[in-house]
Amino acid sequence: MKPPPFSYHDPRTVADVVDLLGRLENAKLLAGGQSLMPMLNMRYVLPDHIVDLNRVEGLSYIKAPDGVLEVGAMTRQRDLEFSEIVGVRCPIMHEAIREVGHRQTRNRGTLGGSLCHLDPSAELVTLAAALDAKVTVASKKGTRSIDFAAFPVAYMTPALELDELLTAATFPCWPAGHGYAFVEFARRHGDFAIVSTAVLIEEDKSGKVTRASVTLGGMGPAPVRASEVERALIGEVIEEKRLRDICEVLRKLEAIEDIHAPASYRQQLATVLPRRALLKAHERIAGGARP
Amino acid sequence: MNETRKIAVTVNGTRYEETVPVRVTLADFIRHQLGLTGTHLGCEHGVCGACTILFDGRSARSCLMLAVQADGHDILTVEGIAPNADTLHPLQEAFRDNHGLQCGFCTPGILTTLIEFLRDNPDPTEQEVRIGISGNLCRCTGYQNIVIAALDAAKRLRSEDGRRKTDDR
The missing domain is CATH 3.10.20.30 (Beta-grasp domain)
Known part of the structure; x- marks a missing residue:
């Protein structure tokens, strides 16, 4: 028996969850458990209460209303991986999700759990930043929406109050025919990335870039949008030599240093991975994705 | 408490x-x-x-x-996994025949993982098998024979399915 003692709650509705969060001290929400359970097993966290979300109704769904993909917080990563609607409306998510852990962890791991755990190298976190996602949050006071750009407030710390529950995330879809790629470098398949990048582009008929989103994960406490590169890409025709010049500026990004890699290594990856991803995105448009 | x-x-x-x-x-x-x-x-x-x-x-x-x-x-x-106490599942037979285990410690996890994997992907490539078991560590480093056993099991299960379909007819 490894986890520390706690009281266990398994509410059935969102209203019951926020009620519990409003009155329990030192409570932790248990979603897919692929990060919290190891932390409990190793006693990195010592909660007095575990509020298990696995029996809460209505938090697991994938919908695609006008122009967005809306995903319930308790939707398993595996359901995203095999969802046809995700493949059609948000193909980059399919590419990213295959890099998330392993089959056994994706079967349990959830979108909401990943976003709230907010590991700086987590693929879904990088992706949420790349797609300008919004998250919906519920508390006793009602619901509010938070731009994902404002969601990470510090290392692994989301902009959530103690009595708030993330219930869904909304990802704006790019139009059919856009180019995309999710590329990461990890020492072993399934590990958290040392650096990851999510790239989306649109091109006009002559092949010039008209819109670009370039995001790097793993560099610092939160994903970084490479806005300088995004601006520089507009009007360019994607071509390797030119990309080398454009992406060189990313070497100047601040980067963390840890047991896996020094900052300079991450900065080197930051110049290389977006270039590879942009080439792949461009090839996808050239390969028939162009409308 | x-x-x-x-x-x-x-x-x-x-x-x-x-x-x-x-x-x-x-x-x-x-x-x-x-x-x-x-x-x-x-x-x-x-x-x-x-x-x-x-x-x-x-x-x-x-x-x-x-x-x-x-x-x-x-x-x-x-x-x-096995249908009864005297019969091995084709996946287990394939592991036995191909030396898909050495010390056997990781084997239960690999077998359960492959039961799901081969159910969803009955005709995998070697690369797909390797990705499929990437979440299972074997410290005897016996991956090569594990992969061979998994591919062999896929073949056995496919022909068994074929047999069952023929029997049904």
Whole structure:
């Protein structure tokens, strides 16, 4: 028996969850458990209460209303991986999700759990930043929406109050025919990335870039949008030599240093991975994705 | 503080009604309370894959779940793979014939993982098998024969399916 003692709650509705969060001290929400359970097993966290979300109704769904993909917080990563609607409306998510852990962890791991755990190298976190996602949050006071750009407030710390529950995330879809790629470098398949990048582009008929989103994960406490590169890409025709010049500026990004890699290594990856991803995105448009 | 709960869970087709401390992991419950020690514990923090079980038909790390979460659910452990006490499952036969195990510690997790994998992907490539078992560590470094065994098992299961379909006719 490894986890520390706690009281266990398994509410059935969102209203019951926020009620519990409003009155329990030192409570932790248990979603897919692929990060919290190891932390409990190793006693990195010592909660007095575990509020298990696995029996809460209505938090697991994938919908695609006008122009967005809306995903319930308790939707398993595996359901995203095999969802046809995700493949059609948000193909980059399919590419990213295959890099998330392993089959056994994706079967349990959830979108909401990943976003709230907010590991700086987590693929879904990088992706949420790349797609300008919004998250919906519920508390006793009602619901509010938070731009994902404002969601990470510090290392692994989301902009959530103690009595708030993330219930869904909304990802704006790019139009059919856009180019995309999710590329990461990890020492072993399934590990958290040392650096990851999510790239989306649109091109006009002559092949010039008209819109670009370039995001790097793993560099610092939160994903970084490479806005300088995004601006520089507009009007360019994607071509390797030119990309080398454009992406060189990313070497100047601040980067963390840890047991896996020094900052300079991450900065080197930051110049290389977006270039590879942009080439792949461009090839996808050239390969028939162009409308 | 040692809160307990009553749970009802089906493991390998047998229904159990048990009282469990809420902080007990599903892996410890399966091993200590049900006595099914085929489910192995290597790292106990979700890295090694030795404790993989099927939870409602989906592979999951039983060290990363609480026993209370299994209430009302269906579990398959390595003990439930073979059709009966005298017959091995074709996947197990393929592992035996191809030396797909050395010390055997990781084998239960790899077998349960592959049961799901081959069900969803009956005709995988070698690369797909390698990705499929990437969440299972084997410290005998016996991956080569594990991959060979998995591909052989896929072939056996496909022909068995074919046989069954013919028998049905």
